[in-house]
Amino acid sequence: MNGPDSVIDGAVGSVAGNVIALHRPADEGGAAPRALTPAEATAWTEWLTVNTPSPWRPGEWDAATRLFTGDVDNRSTVAYRCTVAACDRISRTQVLCDLCEKAFAKSKLTVEEFRACFVPDRNRVIDGVAVPCVVTACPRDGALWGLCAAHASLRHKDMLRRRPGADDLAAWVAAATPYEPLPACLIGGCPRDGWPGSGICDLHTRRLKADSLEEVEAAWLDRQAPFLIVNQFSLAPLEPLARSEMLFALATRDARGQRLDPTAVRQSVAVLARHQVASIAGFSLGALPQRATANVDALLRETFRVVGTAFDRFCGVDPASRPTLDLADLGARGKSGKPTARPGDLVISTIRQSWLREILVAWIEESKPKTGEVRRAHKAAQTAARALDARPGGGLDITALGFADMNAVVAGFEHLIKADGHDMGFKHKSNLLSMWFKVLDWGRLTERLDGMPASFARHPSHVIKQPEPNEDEIGKAIPESVIAQLNDHTALLGQGIRHGRLTARQVHAMAVAIYELLRDTGRRPYEIAQLAVDCLEKDGDDWQLRWDNGKGLRNGRRLPITSETVTTVHAWLAVRATIELPSGSEGFLFPPAGEFGQVRHLESEQISPIIRAFADAVPQLLAEEFGPDGRRLPFDRSLIFPYAFRHSYCQRHADAGVSIDVLRELMDHRSANTTASYFTVSLKRKREAIKVVGRHSFDRTGQARPACSGVAYEARSVAVPFGLCTEPSNVRAGGKACVLRFQCAACKFFAPDPSHLPAMEEQIAAMREDRETAIAWEVDEFVIRNFDDNIEAMERIAGIARDKLKELPEDERAELLEATEVLRIVRAKQARTVTELGMPGFPGRRGQESA
Structure with a gap:
């Protein structure tokens, strides 16, 4: 593994004692491939025979006649019984056969009525x-008059001779004597x-x-297929070697769980036979100018790829030497x-x-990872290769690698960018770096990296540094004003989207x-x-949505939903009842795009195109921001994607004043910190709100005490749940140095503003509750007096806040209320991280939290 790169132009294959020099034919678009010699063809045929399962598809594939007859009860075969009760023909779809389909198109019956009462009048010759x-x-x-050729000829002679009873078919048949059976047709599989x-x-x-032959020839017999x-x-129409190659390709597809479509195979065989393809391995796919339908084209491409890859293995070509995996x-x-x-x-x-190429290929071949892991490993290998390219020696000599090379590789991961030129996310970079070390460690454990120095290994310092969060970034929630614009254009949903056999109307209803x-x-999209x-x-008069939280491994969850959402689901269920569902998908709300039951329900990847097409189709979407000319700016449509609606849902409830604990349950999060991360307020918006609220601050006597700046306002924001504390020592101590212990209304350092009015009212209610508890405990009078004085003082402060709010002009009051809502969200998010003043509460009371 330490040697330089080498491109394997040829290899030596040994089959049945024959050593033959073989060369890989050119791929599509390249030079014309070299035809195989007889010796090469013989060895290649033997290799295919050994590596093709035998028997393959017993009960369907007849190797002696080269005929495949699909079993309609085998889900791996694209063949079904016609669903019309009186029809026994076989269909390529799960609905109607072609004859019944034509009759249904002319009828005015529903599908159910047609299936129950239609009786097809077929010409049996159509089925062969x-x-x-x-x-x-x-x-x-039988042939003429329903008689075999011999009986038909005999009756014809009787009619010419005017023999009695010859004109009466029934009487003639009753008097006729049966003949001995004839041998079956010489064509294999023809009955x-x-x-x-x-x-x-x-x-x-x-x-x-039709082939202009006077008599039957052995070569002609060998290439004929029965009526299909x-x-x-x-496979009879193909050349002998092409038959073996096609059979190998079909068996390989079968082993991978791909369904077999006899119609597509039949048409592919016709294309190969028409172009006289002697060997698929020695023929260029580009030489087939017309390949009929898309299904046939796809099958031919895959057949050429499977056979070509197998031929490389037969030749001994190393997969790591090929340009692609x-x-x-x-x-x-x-x-x-x-x-x-x-x-x-x-x-x-x-x-x-x-x-690096060899270890990547070996890891895939032996570990059998999922394709997603392979793509990450491939991306990681490319990143490491680019970093090593810039090092002395380019990392080509495995024995010369060292700690500095690994540092360069890690730095390469740290500076990764996405295809659009933007910096790649921290999590994505970390995952790729972990995958790089995973493949490298596997290579060491399997002793495939002999000679690699121990210094070229992971060190604790080899991590992706997490960037500091940008406080000025807004969350992923789609603004409600944008959602309202989307709601006005729901008629565009599903336009241009194809989904299995669904009609445009059905796709629209599903979308x-x-x-x-x-x-x-x-x-989440996959949960939908x-x-x-x-x-x-x-649930009584209310409705709930039952769903499964696959991410949290919590199934059977319940979510309260509105009657409008219920109406939407019922409308879709009515449309869904008219759809021919793929097998296995009957229990799911949304059917998959496939027809054959390989996937039982809609995939989350199929939701994104629906939302993306919808967002692009809306004529105009305006953002909440304004441009220099005073007009609203266009909204960035790339911010509209399925998962963003989850953020919008959380933000919508947060804006409506739903507590973070309730919102955590609605989002089905285990931690409230996770819930808090879903809704954010941008730093710019926060500063603007502080600037507005700060202008309306006052002291305990009601005298205006506006903050000189937003920074000053925040600097004196200590964890007082109903205002601000500006006492320097208490601010420095994070609220733990207050000697008055929540008797803020009596302190000259207390600086409330109208934004704290809801919190003050909550505090008044809490003190009233505590006063009643104290009375029930028969405490001394001075304690009750203290509660009364504090309640009176706080009511006075709250009254001043209400009066100031009422005195404001309408536009200024609206501005203040909007700023108050912004700060309420900020305080709700910080509620679980602020330091409390530590005033003890009565037993059984919940601790105070910032409003």
Whole structure:
């Protein structure tokens, strides 16, 4: 692993004792690949035979006839029974077969009525199934008059000779004698009778004439397929080596859990046969100018990729020497834990260090990580490679690496930026750095990094430094004014979005339900996507939403919701009842985009395009800020994404005065600190509010005492739950040096303002409650007198605050109330971090908290 890079142009493959020099053919778009020699083709065929499961798909695949007949009860095969009661044909979809689909389009019946009462009148030849001769016990295929060819010929002669009873078909059939059965058609898998002489059936006789052949030839017989229906395909039309390659590709896809579509395979075989592809490994995909439908094109691309990768392995080509990583070939797993079917095609040609490429490939092949982990490891390897490129020697020699090189690598992670040029987040950088050390440690444990110095390892100092928070950044909540603008354009929801077999109207109804549930419930996108169809519960006269908190591993949670949200869900359920749901998704509120039941419910990744398309479709969105010309600025639409509605939900309730403890329960957080992080007030907005409120400060006598600046206002903000304390020693001590102990109304250093009016009223109510408790305890009179004096003093201060608020002009009062609301949010968020004055309360009373 310590040697320089080398590109493997050829390798030696040994199969059955033959040593053959092989070279990888060019990929699509490159030079024409070299055709395989007979010896190479033989060795390659043997390798494919050994590495293809046998038997494969027993009961469906017949290796002798090269015919596949899909089982409609096998969920891995795209074949279904027609849902019309009187129809026994096979369909490619889970609804109607093609004949019934055409009849339904002409009818005026509902789907349910059509399925129950329609009786198809089919021509049986369409299914390639010959009806037996109508003569009793005659096993030959029926043709003219329902008679086999021999009986039809005999009756025709009787009619020409005018023999009695010849014109009466029923009488003639009753008197006829059955013939012996004919041998089956020589074409493998064809069940029809072979004609005497040629040995092939009437269908293949017509094909023989179409190919301008006078007699049946062995080569022609070998390449013919029987009459195929929707759940069948045959590999017979392909060249012998191409058959083995196609079968290997199909078996490989099968092992990865991909569904097999016989129609797409049948059409792909036709394309390969038409272009006379002798070997897929020796043929360029770019030489196929027209590949029919998108399904066929996708299947052909994957077939060429699977066969090409297998051919590289057969040749001994190291995956680390290829320019890209094929995640499917390396065995990476998808989100479901099953082998992924997507190649990924992660570029590793930019990683010049051969040891780094090799350890990355080995980690994927042996650990079988999920594709998300692979992508992070790939990003981490690229970052480390770039950092090493700038070091002396470029990190190519594994034995020359040292502590300084590791420092450079960590610095490379610290300065990572996103694709849009912005600095990458701290958490993302840390995750990538951890992944880098994870792969490196795996390489050391598996002894694949022999020769790497111990100094090139992680040190406690190798961490991403967490940046100081920017207090001037606003939260992720979408402003309510913007949400109101979105609400005016809900008719645009779902436009341009395709979702499985749903019509445009059904997609719109689903998009409306998703949007309003995000907006009104504040649940995470994946929690909305996984809602059960019976997620609504009645609690007396109120409604609740039942949902699962997968992040917190708490299922069966309940959330109070409004009647408007319930109406939205019921409207969607009415539309959902008209939809043909994919198998397995019947229990979920929102169906997935797929048709085949691989994913049972909507995925959270499918919600983002719906919200993004909606935000882009709204003609105009205005922000709350104003420009120099006094007009509102356009709102940044990139800030509208599914998760932002969760922040908006929290902010909306916080603005409405919901306490942080109640809000914590609504958000289903374990910690109130987590809840507090969801709603923020920008530093600029906070300063503006302090500036407004500070102008209206007064002392205990009611004399105006405005703060000279916002900084001064904040400097004397100690943890007094109903005003400000400006006594220097108490401020320095964080509120612990007060000798009056909450008797602030008697202190000259007490500086309230109208923004504390709600807190003062709460304090008055609390003191009244404590006074009653003291009376019940029969305490001395001076204690009751002290309560009375404090209540009277605080009522006087609150009265001054009310009077000052009433005296203000309307516009100034509105400005003050808005500033008060801003500061209320700030104080609510700081409630659990401020230092309290420490006044003891009566037993059973909750401790005071800042308003």
